[in-house]
Amino acid sequence: MQALIVQNGNAYEEGLQDFWQPLRAYWQDKTLENADRLRQFLTLEATKWQYTNGTRQPAAISPDNWNLDQYFLDRAGNAEIQLALFYNYGSNPPLYLQWQEYFRQYQPPTLVVWGKNDPIFPEAGAYPYERDLKQIEIHLLDTGHFALEEDGEAIATAIQDFLGCWLPGQSR
Secondary structure, eight states, X not given: OXXXXXXXXXOSGGGOOGGGHHHHHHHHOOOHHHHHHHXXXXXXXXXXXXXXXXXXXXXXXXXXXXXXHHHHHTSTTHHXXXXXXXXXXXXXXXXXXXXXXXXXXXXXXXXXXXXXXXXXXXXXXXXXXXXHOSSEEEEEESSOSSHHHHHHHHHHHHHHHHHHHHSTTOOO
């Protein structure tokens, strides 16, 4: 691995805040009651919220995004698949220490681009990367969870600049 590019991708406990409480309950106690609390995340309103919450101009985000996602979320049997994925995500936090050890040992140059208004993976999850990585750039963008929807051009430029700086033979 030559470099890491992280876009609202969590590897630290600081990045799992309020949004994750019902998921944590499900990880600890996989009951029908806890599963039913998660079904709210599978509605059109929740899907739209993921795309628009925290953005500067929610009306500029194409509704095609959440409508297409919702089309697939609404397929027969998919709710159970999503609940299985929610449960499986609970296997990630116990691995965070191993991921962090990898960062410390191998020191890959890392670009972190993060929607600072993301309630799913909040801004607090971006900073801990600095504890473990020496060659790091963090770009906090004034947007939400799907940062590419609003700041795709800025993210692409940051990636090009980062790769041009850290990887031989990569230039704009």
